[in-house]
Amino acid sequence: MTNSLKAIYFLGAIILLLQACESLHQPKPKAMLSLNYPTPEYKKTLGNYPFDFEFNQLAQLKKSNKRAPDLYYPNMKATLYLSYVMVQNNIDSLLNDAYKLPGKHMIKAQEIPERVFVAPEHEVYGTLFSVVGNAASQLQFFLTDSTDNFLVGSLYFYSRPNYDSIMPAARYLERDVIHLMETLRWKN
Numbered sequence: 001m002t003n004s005l006k007a008i009y010f011l012g013a014i015i016l017l018l019q020a021c022e023s024l025h026q027p028k029p030k031a032m033l034s035l036n037y038p039t040p041e042y043k044k045t046l047g048n049y050p051f052d053f054e055f056n057q058l059a060q061l062k063k064s065n066k067r068a069p070d071l072y073y074p075n076m077k078a079t080l081y082l083s084y085v086m087v088q089n090n091i092d093s094l095l096n097d098a099y100k101l102p103g104k105h106m107i108k109a110q111e112i113p114e115r116v117f118v119a120p121e122h123e124v125y126g127t128l129f130s131v132v133g134n135a136a137s138q139l140q141f142f143l144t145d146s147t148d149n150f151l152v153g154s155l156y157f158y159s160r161p162n163y164d165s166i167m168p169a170a171r172y173l174e175r176d177v178i179h180l181m182e183t184l185r186w187k188n
Helices: 003-020 091-103 163-183
Strands: 042-044 054-056 060-062 070-073 078-086 109-111 114-119 124-130 137-144 149-157
Touching: 042 163, 054 070, 054 163, 078 163, 091 124, 091 137, 091 149, 114 163, 124 163, 137 163, 149 163
Parallel strands: none
Antiparallel strands: 042 054, 060 070, 070 078, 078 149, 114 124, 124 137, 137 149
16 A cells, blocks of 8 residues: 555545534533423212212222222322221221321431311311322321211322422322312212
8 A cells, every 4th residue: 555545544534533523512401300290180989989089080090899999190100099997986096097107107208297188068077198208108198077987098109219200290199189188078
């Protein structure tokens, strides 16, 4: 190979390298994750449950052998587990258990603020616990008429608890739980 041919190959390689280096890479600007959830549309439960309530149409009502359905949110990979028991002179025990349940998440929770719910015109009383932090359950609540009916609910996501990541979905579902609490009516 002659020197002039070597010089042409060398010059060609340098031109290719310079052309490849033309695009300038810049760091991406910081941004926040934007999750948009649709405005909820609610429908009433249909079933042989001792209560009725309205639930978000995004949720699927999962019927089981229990006396309360579960609400499954497939797009959010979350389930609101509901459990119903009859009050049989054991309201103190049921309330004690309902207040202990959020406390089990205190190891991972930063705080657990509670909101008291009172609707005497419908004989519905309860408390909503919002768990702030990397706990397994982000929401817990109970509703009762204090004489016959007691309903407990817990929200779980099918993912590793990371509060910063699931917080938008948890806040969206918290509004659904509040709506459930506001629209619950005992049948007996």
